[in-house]
Amino acid sequence: MSKKLNTETISGFPEWLPEEQIVFNEMLDTIRRVYELYGFEPLETPVIERANVLLAKTGGETEKEIFRFEKSGYDMATRFDLTVPLARYVSEHYDDLTFPFRRYQIGKVYRGEKPQRGRFREFYQCDIDIIDENGLAIENDAEIPCVIYDIFNQLDFGKFIIRISNRKLVSGLMSSVGDEQATTEAMRALDKIEKIGKDGVRERLEELDLSQGMVQKLLDFVSIDGKPQEVIAKLKELEVKDSEFQEGVSELGQIVKWLQVRDIPKEAYKIDLSIVRGLDYYTGTVYETNLVEYPDIGSICSGGRYDNLASQYIDRNLPGVGISIGLTRLFSLLKDEGIIEVGASTLTKALVLPVDPDNREVALKISDSIQDQGIPVEVYNKDEDLRSALEYGNKKGIPYVIFVGDDEIESGEFTVKDMKTGDQTSIPRDNLPTYIKEKVDE
Amino acid sequence: MSKKLNTETISGFPEWLPEEQIVFNEMLDTIRRVYELYGFEPLETPVIERANVLLAKTGGETEKEIFRFEKSGYDMATRFDLTVPLARYVSEHYDDLTFPFRRYQIGKVYRGEKPQRGRFREFYQCDIDIIDENGLAIENDAEIPCVIYDIFNQLDFGKFIIRISNRKLVSGLMSSVGDEQATTEAMRALDKIEKIGKDGVRERLEELDLSQGMVQKLLDFVSIDGKPQEVIAKLKELEVKDSEFQEGVSELGQIVKWLQVRDIPKEAYKIDLSIVRGLDYYTGTVYETNLVEYPDIGSICSGGRYDNLASQYIDRNLPGVGISIGLTRLFSLLKDEGIIEVGASTLTKALVLPVDPDNREVALKISDSIQDQGIPVEVYNKDEDLRSALEYGNKKGIPYVIFVGDDEIESGEFTVKDMKTGDQTSIPRDNLPTYIKEKVDE
Numbered sequence: 001m002s003k004k005l006n007t008e009t010i011s012g013f014p015e016w017l018p019e020e021q022i023v024f025n026e027m028l029d030t031i032r033r034v035y036e037l038y039g040f041e042p043l044e045t046p047v048i049e050r051a052n053v054l055l056a057k058t059g060g061e062t063e064k065e066i067f068r069f070e071k072s073g074y075d076m077a078t079r080f081d082l083t084v085p086l087a088r089y090v091s092e093h094y095d096d097l098t099f100p101f102r103r104y105q106i107g108k109v110y111r112g113e114k115p116q117r118g119r120f121r122e123f124y125q126c127d128i129d130i131i132d133e134n135g136l137a138i139e140n141d142a143e144i145p146c147v148i149y150d151i152f153n154q155l156d157f158g159k160f161i162i163r164i165s166n167r168k169l170v171s172g173l174m175s176s177v178g179d180e181q182a183t184t185e186a187m188r189a190l191d192k193i194e195k196i197g198k199d200g201v202r203e204r205l206e207e208l209d210l211s212q213g214m215v216q217k218l219l220d221f222v223s224i225d226g227k228p229q230e231v232i233a234k235l236k237e238l239e240v241k242d243s244e245f246q247e248g249v250s251e252l253g254q255i256v257k258w259l260q261v262r263d264i265p266k267e268a269y270k271i272d273l274s275i276v277r278g279l280d281y282y283t284g285t286v287y288e289t290n291l292v293e294y295p296d297i298g299s300i301c302s303g304g305r306y307d308n309l310a311s312q313y314i315d316r317n318l319p320g321v322g323i324s325i326g327l328t329r330l331f332s333l334l335k336d337e338g339i340i341e342v343g344a345s346t347l348t349k350a351l352v353l354p355v356d357p358d359n360r361e362v363a364l365k366i367s368d369s370i371q372d373q374g375i376p377v378e379v380y381n382k383d384e385d386l387r388s389a390l391e392y393g394n395k396k397g398i399p400y401v402i403f404v405g406d407d408e409i410e411s412g413e414f415t416v417k418d419m420k421t422g423d424q425t426s427i428p429r430d431n432l433p434t435y436i437k438e439k440v441d442e
Numbered sequence: 443m444s445k446k447l448n449t450e451t452i453s454g455f456p457e458w459l460p461e462e463q464i465v466f467n468e469m470l471d472t473i474r475r476v477y478e479l480y481g482f483e484p485l486e487t488p489v490i491e492r493a494n495v496l497l498a499k500t501g502g503e504t505e506k507e508i509f510r511f512e513k514s515g516y517d518m519a520t521r522f523d524l525t526v527p528l529a530r531y532v533s534e535h536y537d538d539l540t541f542p543f544r545r546y547q548i549g550k551v552y553r554g555e556k557p558q559r560g561r562f563r564e565f566y567q568c569d570i571d572i573i574d575e576n577g578l579a580i581e582n583d584a585e586i587p588c589v590i591y592d593i594f595n596q597l598d599f600g601k602f603i604i605r606i607s608n609r610k611l612v613s614g615l616m617s618s619v620g621d622e623q624a625t626t627e628a629m630r631a632l633d634k635i636e637k638i639g640k641d642g643v644r645e646r647l648e649e650l651d652l653s654q655g656m657v658q659k660l661l662d663f664v665s666i667d668g669k670p671q672e673v674i675a676k677l678k679e680l681e682v683k684d685s686e687f688q689e690g691v692s693e694l695g696q697i698v699k700w701l702q703v704r705d706i707p708k709e710a711y712k713i714d715l716s717i718v719r720g721l722d723y724y725t726g727t728v729y730e731t732n733l734v735e736y737p738d739i740g741s742i743c744s745g746g747r748y749d750n751l752a753s754q755y756i757d758r759n760l761p762g763v764g765i766s767i768g769l770t771r772l773f774s775l776l777k778d779e780g781i782i783e784v785g786a787s788t789l790t791k792a793l794v795l796p797v798d799p800d801n802r803e804v805a806l807k808i809s810d811s812i813q814d815q816g817i818p819v820e821v822y823n824k825d826e827d828l829r830s831a832l833e834y835g836n837k838k839g840i841p842y843v844i845f846v847g848d849d850e851i852e853s854g855e856f857t858v859k860d861m862k863t864g865d866q867t868s869i870p871r872d873n874l875p876t877y878i879k880e881k882v883d884e
């Protein structure tokens with residue numbers, strides 16, 4: 001075979017084979033279904049926006065990472081996340097929206113970065129956010145882990161843990177550290193706890209201009225571990241007077257309470273004070289989610305609370321809380337790890353096979369009656385020998401083949417072949433749709 | 443309210459309000475479901491591709507209309523349709539695909555044109571294609587109108603008509619016209635039949651260097667009308683000796699036969715010889731679909747048969763047949779015409795309302811039990827008076843509100859308010875999920 005052009009996609013722009021796409025879509029549909037069950041409304045914004053609007057908040061740093069171009073007099077760029085477009089959308093349609101505004105958006109976003117394992121230039125994000133005006137009840141923050149739980153419980157990729165913390169804890173703790181420089185350095189040190197361990201963090205903290213008591217308090221804080229209620233008790237024992245810190249403890253306590261009320265299994269979540277992420281962006285609750293058996297994959301669903309969604313666009317105070325699932329990254333890593341196994345598979349459940357061109361009329365009627373049951377079905381359209389047709393069904397992974405020959409038409413009993421076991425069963429014409437439906441539902 | 447930036451999307455890049463997005467998604471889901479029922483597999487290709495690959499076939503003319511830019515050493519462009527990416531995909535993954543390859547793709551495409559009513563710069567196309575190697579049975583062409591019928595029957599926008607023709611008729615007829623120049627001019631004249639009428643076409647044909655008999659034959663051809671079987675009989679009566687013409691008649695005849703076998707209602711399709719579209723691209727069957735009551739909207743689903751999908755990429759003969767629905771255009775025009783009416787609406791079917799913060803625990807339990815029935819539900823998270831909560835539910839269009847107060851909890855009977863009628867019904871706790879489900883299913 002000779003190719004006339006390089007038909008590979010650009011590096012970092014993934015595409016899948018049909019059998020992979022089916023699994024990808026199942027994951028996407030599960031996420032969408034759960035989002036909808038929790039009362040989130042669908043939303044879509046353009047993939048391409050005015051560059052100055054996309055860059056209004058983040059400015060220069062993001063600029064290098066986006067695809068930006070001029071056309072028809074517009075300075076345009078592809079979106080790099082779904083949060084900035086949400087902020088713009090809420091600002092633009094402020095008068096038409098009902099608050100609290102709960103929306104989900106699932107779509108492609110773009111990064112101009114160098115692609116590597118699990119990092120793409122074009123990839124799907126699946127976001128939910130709840131936005132309210134002026135205040136947003138903590139009960140909203142407590143809903144988010146329930147959504148995460150339902151999604152990963154249904155996706156069924158093994159044990160997972162939702163790690164929850166609150167930025168107010170670190171921030172409140174730090175307010176007693178001293179000058180800004182020391183605060184930033186101390187936060188950087190704490191953020192390294194998973195990489196360099198407690199002793200490493202102590203070393204770094206001791207290099208800073210902090211009292212011995214302060215160093216100890218920070219170390220005590222970041223070492224707190226245990227069941228959610230224990231963590232909260234220990235946080236109280238730290239006796240940090242700062243009111244922001246107290247707020248953080250109270251908010252965490254309320255979230256844990258609501259998760260218990262809703263029977264989210266205890267092993268599915270924990271308070272994890274080592275999350276010091278999202279320094280710039282998040283202002284309260286933060287979430288990360290990990291697959292317990294695949295720690296290398298890192299967080300598969302992250303998010304948190306932010307004080308003001310759209311301050312760059314509109315004079316309104318719009319606090320929100322949300323999460324994002326990087327679906328392309330998740331799918332691709334799970335596939336690499338062999339957690340998602342993709343074999344020959346198709347949505348099509350039955351191949352109706354006219355043994356002879358003259359049998360096609362009956363084959364179409366049978367196909368239509370199966371389709372009426374909501375089952376994807378295909379009539380084999382090629383005039384080839386049976387072996388070729390079965391090879392086609394087999395290669396595609398179609399689970400059932402129905403033979404429509406003169407004998408079958410005369411007797412009114414049709415042979416159904418289970419392509420996995422090779423078993424053949426004779427089924428009366430009128431029972432074919434329900435037979436296939438029962439088999440498929442099994 | 444003061445805006446700090448222009449937050450409108452770029453002209454031609456539409457976005458919808460949540461209640462509009464819901465209707466849009468319902469249309470998209472219907473199209474997807476029918477595509478899947480006919481055995482088409484899902485596929486997705488990148489929105490952005492190498493510019494030289496996208497432009498390999500169409501070259502210069504398309505170039506002006508695409509969004510093209512350079513980044514990371516790549517000359518990139520946004521795709522302008524889903525057919526060119528399909529051709530590239532089939533070439534790239536040729537060894538991994540099973541032929542006949544049946545795929546659907548639903549995604550955004552881009553045109554750099556000046557936007558106007560029903561014409562966008564970013565819009566959805568919903569495509570199916572069946573590709574085979576070397577030959578593709580006419581039975582595939584006969585499936586396409588069934589797919590179109592099921593989609594627009596389910597979408598329920600009133601009467602529609604699928605117009606079917608075959609390029610081989612015109613092409614075969616023309617082969618006896620004479621020189622190439624005259625052929626092109628004659629085809630242009632025929633293409634104007636709907637605009638300038640039969641007399642107008644006659645005038646134009648008479649200006650060309652054609653025999654009087656040829657002019658009459660072309661006029662007879664384009665004037666043929668009637669039921670499908672009548673049209674086919676009249677085509678045979680024309681006694682055109684050309685073998686390509688004869689092939690076209692035969693193919694149309696077979697398509698009509700299979701549509702009759704599958705009980706596609708006679709009023710839903712016709713053979714319409716005035717379609718002379720797709721001069722460059724299509725080589726056999728062509729389809730257009732119109733809403734009978736809204737002729738101004740033009741064709742809402744078009745497509746046809748092509749000889750060789752991917753000749754610009756690969757040395758393989760890959761004939762195909764397919765259609766495309768321009769969903770954004772369709773949705774937007776139907777909305778403008780008032781055929782789609784969008785009121786306050788939401789996917790969320792029930793708002794569970796804690797009358798007092800203390801009732802929230804029970805409210806969550808009720809919400810979870812309704813959600814378990816697969817019904818989107820929301821617990822009102824704000825600590826506000828009942829009036830504000832009801833206003834929220836009403837503004838969003840949530841159909842049922844469940845009050846959870848001390849009295850309800852004590853008695854075990856909960857008040858469900860039908861927000862449309864204002865009726866209030868008292869329902870025992872355990873019956874709430876099934877009660878709401880029954881109401882929703884009504």
